[in-house]
């Protein structure tokens with residue numbers, strides 16, 4: 001099942017040799033110098049207890065830990081016996097150290113409406129929200145699902161959960177009704193927090209209507225809390241549905257953050273794997289807090305007056321760690337922007353940068369490539385001189401896009417950090433530090449403090465410089481996932497069972513003689529479409545659920561903008577005709593628009609081995625328009641390949 005699948009732009013990276021030194025003035029002021037990185041990295045591996053004690057002690061604990069790490073492979077407990085509260089550290093602690101009047105969030109809606117929250121104001125809102133949740137019967141350990149647009153209430157609800165020890169599960173607002181109800185049921189959530197509607201590209205996304213539909217099959221849900229975002233008409237079911245603003249208005253102002261065990265569950269976030277069912281990645285309080293606190297401060301060289309903008313939605317891990325928790329733990333000012341990068345036009349992001357004097361921008365390669373396509377003239381119309389540092393995340397960035405980002409958006413004066421990590425890792429694992437390291441475009445760089453990694457063969461042999469293999473992490477780190485919610489066996493198998501005694505990331509990578517790691521992409525049946533993870537099996541299950549489809553196989557095809565796009569091979573049910581537009585609409589309804597196939601190939605047979613296994617390797621070649629390579633003799637009927645290659649996609 002595990003095989004590397006290099007794509008075209010990754011091939012280009014193999015020939016990339018540029019080394020770009022960080023600008024001298026950036027280096028002169030940087031929080032972490034080259035020497036400092038070397039010293040701290042060495043300490044983090046040689047004396048991890050001392051290293052992590054140092055970092056964790058910068059935050060407030062109501063009870064100190066008695067042991068830094070308890071590792072019973074594959075289960076880690078960090079800061080054992082310690083008690084703390086993440087929301088306290090993100091808010092109260094900052095107010096207590098004099099940042100009460102500093103802006104925590106600058107939120108801008110798609111329509112240009114701006115709302116700001118100081119640390120003191122945000123704390124006040126979170127306290128009220130915490131009381132509102134308690135009033136609705138949510139108690140410590142209960143699960144709460146969030147299905148919201150990127151409005152301040154999303155972050156407030158997350159922090160309120162963290163404050164009372166409820167476990168949040170954020171479901172991206174672009175997911176479908178059935179994706180939502182599956183996730184509510186998997187977590188047995190008691191409460192759903194949604195909005196009347198979200199605004200997207202000038203239109204409305206009817207979240208409450210979806211929530212109502214989902215709630216027909218979610219027996220554990222007791223209440224739905226509804227944020228009024230769009231002001232549109234929604235049906236409110238008496239006894240079940242409550243308006244957010246009314247609940248908060250009726251809630252008490254005072255709330256003391258609950259003292260929670262370091263290993264108290266903080267959140268579940270669903271992500272796609274190589275089976276049809278998404279995994280609920282579980283993160284816990286203390287370790288996740290320490291990991292996001294450390295990486296936000298050091299990777300982004302964060303200082304007092306920065307305006308930090310991570311463009312991710314809170315529905316993804318990037319939004320959790322670098323729009324909400326990491327920046328707040330550092331007392332930073334963060335921009336939250338509700339809309340799409342191209343509405344009403346492709347200048348929208350640059351308008352936000354100019355208007356709020358953003359100093360650090362963290363976005364995805366797919367967005368960068370889309371901007372690049374629109375040309376240099378659009379960003380040139382805006383004043384981007386406030387920017388001092390740029391970040392990239394979510395998928396490999398091709399050197400061309402890296403160079404464009406640095407030159408056109410960064411004006412040649414901003415370092416670019418390419419950060420590799422995952423929903424499971426909780427925080428950044430691989431990057432360069434902007435004032436310490438030269439960049440090699442296309443290569444994420446070096447391990448963060450405490451991260452010991454290796455490139456291995458499938459049977460656990462460590463590979464030397466420049467050999468391609470599997471990316472693994474050799475020891476536990478504080479912000480690692482603790483398990484797959486409700487399925488510890490899957491956790492063991494997926495992450496610690498592929499190669500003995502190491503964490504298997506699911507990515508292919510190689511490391512050069514300087515230690516720089518280049519991540520080339522997934523080695524499992526997971527696609528990365530515009531920086532979003534999608535399981536091929538998930539899309540296949542959706543397709544075969546359609547009455548006109550007998551069988552389906554989904555593969556990725558390299559795409560200039562999205563990184564990868566979805567190609568579906570579909571076998572019609574005897575005598576039926578498959579309507580491509582109907583299938584696309586069906587997948588959108590079943591999973592969400594992000595899983596919509598870009599190309600559909602209607603087939604009369606799929607390439608299978610005699611034992612009935614679909615050979616996706618050949619389908620990938622056909623989808624990419626490449627000649628068939630490899631041994632076709634194990635196929636039941638090799639002539640299928642030629643017929644497929646000649647069938648035009650619809």
Ligand code: WT7
Pocket residue numbers: 271317318392393394395396397418419420421422423424444505506507519520521522528531532533
């Ligand atoms: C997968 C994780 C946590 C970031 C948001 C995505 C790919 C992520 C990079 C990068 C190359 C990257 C990997 C990884 N990926 N960042 N800088 N360079 N690949 O989180 O949805 O959990 O996806 O995204 O394939 O395994 P995610």
